[in-house]
Amino acid sequence: MKCILVDDEPLAIEILESYIGKINQLEIAGTFRNAISAFEFVQQHPVDLIFLDIQMPKLSGIDFLRSLKNPPKVIFTTAFRDYALDGFELEVVDYLLKPIPFERFLKAVAKVLHQPAPAPSVQKADTVNDNFVYFKVDKKMIKTKMADILYIESIKDYVKVKTSEKEIITQQKISYLEESLPREQFLRIHRSFIVNVDQIDAYSATDVEIGKHFVPIGRNYKNDVMKVLARNAF
Structure with a gap:
C-alpha cells in the first residue's frame, strides 16, 4: 500500500517514517512539508493512504482533503483535538493526536489494512525506542530520556514534565500519558500526578519523595499505589 506523509514538521515526518518502516504492507511514496506539493x-x-497533518501553512490539511475529488484513505496526524468533527465528516480512517504512540499508530494502520493490529514490539508510548520520548512544545518535538523524568503534573489541558534539569509544558491530558507510558516504570499516584517509580527515594502513606520534591498520593489511588510500591519493600 503506497502512502504519503504530509506535515510541516520534519521531526513528525521522521517519526512516522520510523513507524512505517516497521510495517511491511506500507511503502512511502513521498513526504511533503506542505499540502500544495x-x-x-x-x-x-x-x-492509497495519506498521513495528514491539519494545521499547515498555505493550505490546511482539511482544505486539502476537501479539494480531492476521489481521496484515498486518510489518517489525520495532529496536535489539536478541535478537528475531530471535521475528521468524522470527511470520513477519515482515524484521528491520531501527537505525540503519537507506536501502539496507537498500529491500531490506525490496522483499520486501513482490515486486519487485527500487529502485536507491539518493544515500542512504548511516544517513543522512537525504549529510551526516550518526544513531547510537543510549540512547533518543536522535545526529546526527553525516560529515565530522566521525575514526575508529570497535570495542569488543566496541559502537563508539566519535570526532570532533574528542566521542565517541559505540553498540551496533553495526563490520562493519555498514563495509558501511553510504560506502566512498569510510570505510576499514577494522584489525579494530577504520575511518577517515575525508578526515581522514588522514599514514600509514606501520604506522599512519595523524589529528590527534594514531595508528590502527594491521592486518596483514591492510595491502595493501588501501596501495592505497587510494597513489592520491593522489606
Whole structure:
C-alpha cells in the first residue's frame, strides 16, 4: 500500500517514517512539508493512504482533503483535538493526536489494512525506542530520556514534565500519558500526578519523595499505589 506523509514538521515526518518502516504492507511514496506539493503529487501518482497533518501553512490539511475529488484513505496526524468533527465528516480512517504512540499508530494502520493490529514490539508510548520520548512544545518535538523524568503534573489541558534539569509544558491530558507510558516504570499516584517509580527515594502513606520534591498520593489511588510500591519493600 503506497502512502504519503504530509506535515510541516520534519521531526513528525521522521517519526512516522520510523513507524512505517516497521510495517511491511506500507511503502512511502513521498513526504511533503506542505499540502500544495502533496496535492500536485496526488494528481499524478497513485496513492492509497495519506498521513495528514491539519494545521499547515498555505493550505490546511482539511482544505486539502476537501479539494480531492476521489481521496484515498486518510489518517489525520495532529496536535489539536478541535478537528475531530471535521475528521468524522470527511470520513477519515482515524484521528491520531501527537505525540503519537507506536501502539496507537498500529491500531490506525490496522483499520486501513482490515486486519487485527500487529502485536507491539518493544515500542512504548511516544517513543522512537525504549529510551526516550518526544513531547510537543510549540512547533518543536522535545526529546526527553525516560529515565530522566521525575514526575508529570497535570495542569488543566496541559502537563508539566519535570526532570532533574528542566521542565517541559505540553498540551496533553495526563490520562493519555498514563495509558501511553510504560506502566512498569510510570505510576499514577494522584489525579494530577504520575511518577517515575525508578526515581522514588522514599514514600509514606501520604506522599512519595523524589529528590527534594514531595508528590502527594491521592486518596483514591492510595491502595493501588501501596501495592505497587510494597513489592520491593522489606
